[in-house]
Amino acid sequence: SQTIHQWPATLVQPVGSPLSLECTVEGTSNPNLYWYRQAAGRGLQLLFYSVGIGQISSEVPQNLSASRPQDRQFILSSKKLLLSDSGFYLCAWEGGYGGELFFGEGSRLTVL
Amino acid sequence: AQKITQTQPGMFVQEKEAVTLDCTYDTSDPSYGLFWYKQPSSGEMIFLIYQGSYDQQNATEGRYSLNFQKARKSANLVISASQLGDSAMYFCAMREISGYALNFGKGTSLLVTP
Numbered sequence: 001s002q003t004i005h006q007w008p009a010t011l012v013q014p015v016g017s018p019l020s021l022e023c024t025v026e027g028t029s030n031p032n033l034y035w036y037r038q039a040a041g042r043g044l045q046l047l048f049y050s051v052g053i054g055q056i057s058s059e060v061p062q063n064l065s066a067s068r069p070q071d072r073q074f075i076l077s078s079k080k081l082l083l084s085d086s087g088f089y090l091c092a093w094e095g096g097y098g099g100e101l102f103f104g105e106g107s108r109l110t111v112l
Numbered sequence: 113a114q115k116i117t118q119t120q121p122g123m124f125v126q127e128k129e130a131v132t133l134d135c136t137y138d139t140s141d142p143s144y145g146l147f148w149y150k151q152p153s154s155g156e157m158i159f160l161i162y163q164g165s166y167d168q169q170n171a172t173e174g175r176y177s178l179n180f181q182k183a184r185k186s187a188n189l190v191i192s193a194s195q196l197g198d199s200a201m202y203f204c205a206m207r208e209i210s211g212y213a214l215n216f217g218k219g220t221s222l223l224v225t226p
Contacts, residue, residue, distance in 0.1 A: 032212070043116075043203060043216040044157075051212075059213065088155060098145045098162035099207060101214055106155045 002027035006091045006104035013111055019064075019078040021107045023091030026072065032094040033074040034101060035066055037087045044090065050074060086111045115139065116204050116217035123222050125194045132179070133189040133220045135204030143209040146187040148178065151201040151219070160202075163187060194224045 006023040013019060025031055032051050036044040046059045048066035056066050063082060067075045074091055088108050092101040117136045125131035137146065148160045163171045163178045171178040179188040187206075191198055201221050205214040 034213075043218045044205075044214075046213045046215075049212050057212070090157060092157075096159070096162070098147070098164055100145075100147055100159045100162050101157075102159060103157040106157075108155070 002093070002095060002102070004091065004093055004102060004104045006089075006107055008107060009105060011107060011109045013081050013109065015083055015111055016080045019076070019081055019085070019109070021076040021089055021091075021109075023074040023076075023104055024072055025074075025093045028072070028093065028095065030071055033068065034092045034094070035074065035076050036090045036092065036103075038090065039087045047089075048076070081109075081111045083111050085109065115215045116206055118204055118217035118220050120220045121218075123220055125191075125222065125224055127196060127224055127226050128193055130190060130192045131194055131222065133191070133202050133204075133222065135187045135189065135217060137185050137187060137204075137206045139185075139206065139208050141208040141210050145207045146178070146180070147205040147207070147214060148176070148187075148189045149203045149205065149216075150198075151203065153200070157203070161189070191222075196224050196226065198222060199224045 003026045034049045035047040038044050050068045064078050090106050091104040115138050144165045146163045150158045161173045161176045163180045170180050175192045177190045201219045203219045204217045207214050
């Protein structure tokens with residue numbers, strides 16, 4: 001069966017520091033992968049999606065970037081974090097009859 | 113423009129009762145998919161149910177059913193026989209044929225009371 005994991009689960013970082021969140025999918029090949037962000041008490045905002053290795057599409061211009069170095073690995077990065085980058089980050093892969101998304105456990109980022 | 117609207121920020125329901133969570137959507141695409149997710153306090157997003165725009169029958173998954181009214185552009189989630197474990201945030205989402213993204217509403221907080 002397919003599984004998705006992301007880490008770290010919790011992160012507290014100072015403003016201006018770098019960021020790396022990792023997401024790995026098992027049990028499927030060439031999945032469409034997504035990074036979403038959820039601000040406190042809000043819905044989900046799509047940040048990036050990828051349909052294959054090295055193929056990244058950005059939905060929202062910001063100081064975050066994404067990379068897909070391997071088929072089942074998706075990385076979210078920043079060179080210098082801002083206070084506004086705080087939030088709950090969710091990685092997801094696309095599957096199922098209707099193309100539903102299956103999410104990882106989430107990474108909670110607090111920028112101080 | 114907001115594509116998914118969930119007008120109920122919070123809902124209460126008594127255990128064993130049924131509850132309906134409202135969702136309306138806006139699209140001009142002829143083909144689209146509608147989804148509901150549950151987010152408990154732990155934060156993970158759990159897929160519940162899917163409805164395709166061309167599906168003739170309303171989707172059902174166990175205690176969850178989707179009341180799909182295409183002409184009214186509504187896709188309400190019905191939870192039957194509520195349980196305490198159903199207390200969570202519930203999100204409605206849509207994907208249009210023209211895009212990759214699932215667009216989410218702002219969610220409804222459901223509290224099930226004994």
